[in-house]
Amino acid sequence: GVTQSPTHLIKTRGQQVTLRCSSQSGHNTVSWYQQALGQGPQFIFQYYRKEENGRGNFPPRFSGLQFPNDSSELNVNALELDDSALYLCASSLQGVTEAFFGQGTRLTVV
Amino acid sequence: QQQVKQSPQSLIVQKGGISIINCAYENTAFDYFPWYQQFPGKGPALLIAIRPDVSEKKEGRFTISFNKSAKQFSLHIMDSQPGDSATYFCAASMMNTGNQFYFGTGTSLTVIP
Numbered sequence: 001g002v003t004q005s006p007t008h009l010i011k012t013r014g015q016q017v018t019l020r021c022s023s024q025s026g027h028n029t030v031s032w033y034q035q036a037l038g039q040g041p042q043f044i045f046q047y048y049r050k051e052e053n054g055r056g057n058f059p060p061r062f063s064g065l066q067f068p069n070d071s072s073e074l075n076v077n078a079l080e081l082d083d084s085a086l087y088l089c090a091s092s093l094q095g096v097t098e099a100f101f102g103q104g105t106r107l108t109v110v
Numbered sequence: 111q112q113q114v115k116q117s118p119q120s121l122i123v124q125k126g127g128i129s130i131i132n133c134a135y136e137n138t139a140f141d142y143f144p145w146y147q148q149f150p151g152k153g154p155a156l157l158i159a160i161r162p163d164v165s166e167k168k169e170g171r172f173t174i175s176f177n178k179s180a181k182q183f184s185l186h187i188m189d190s191q192p193g194d195s196a197t198y199f200c201a202a203s204m205m206n207t208g209n210q211f212y213f214g215t216g217t218s219l220t221v222i223p
């Protein structure tokens with residue numbers, strides 16, 4: 001399945017954070033989502049073949065990487081209190097809409 | 111602008127009853143409509159999905175009804191069970207964008223024994 005690390009994280013405003021995702025075996029496309037408490041997930045961006053392949057309404061301080069083994073990272077710079085949320089990654093095959101989500105990383109910014 | 115609107119926000123159903131959750135979308139380019147189930151502390155799990163070339167899809171106790179002209183779709187859970195208590199999200203995407211989903215705001219379902 002899709003695994004994310006760490007499961008929980010507490011950071012201070014202004015700091016930087018890196019979240020990690022290991023895609024399901026064979027999947028080559030990964031998307032990251034932000035889920036605020038009581039809300040639906042919001043699309044941050046998608047990576048395919050190590051290139052950003054679509055971005056939602058998120059500022060450039062949200063950035064990502066995709067590695068040759070199809071694992072990926074979400075980096076957030078200059079953390080703000082409103083960045084506190086559950087961050088989810090979803091993996092799939094390019095062109096296939098069925099996606100599988102990880103359990104998420106709960107980020108708290110204080 | 112919320113691209114996918116979902117209602118109700120919360121729902122309480124007796125065991126054995128029917129749970130109905132509704133969603134509406136704006137973008138006619140959407141061509142894939144999944145429903146996800148999420149338990150506390152877990153990521154969303156795909157429950158059932160439909161494409162706009164059919165009006166209904168059934169998998170076990172779960173049915174999606176799709177009305178293309180009204181730009182609406184709904185999830186029906188028949189014979190609701192306490193184990194169905196979770197948050198349900200509808201979503202929409204364009205198939206050529208893969209897993210780039212627009213999610214509704216979620217419905218918290220509680221099934222009372």
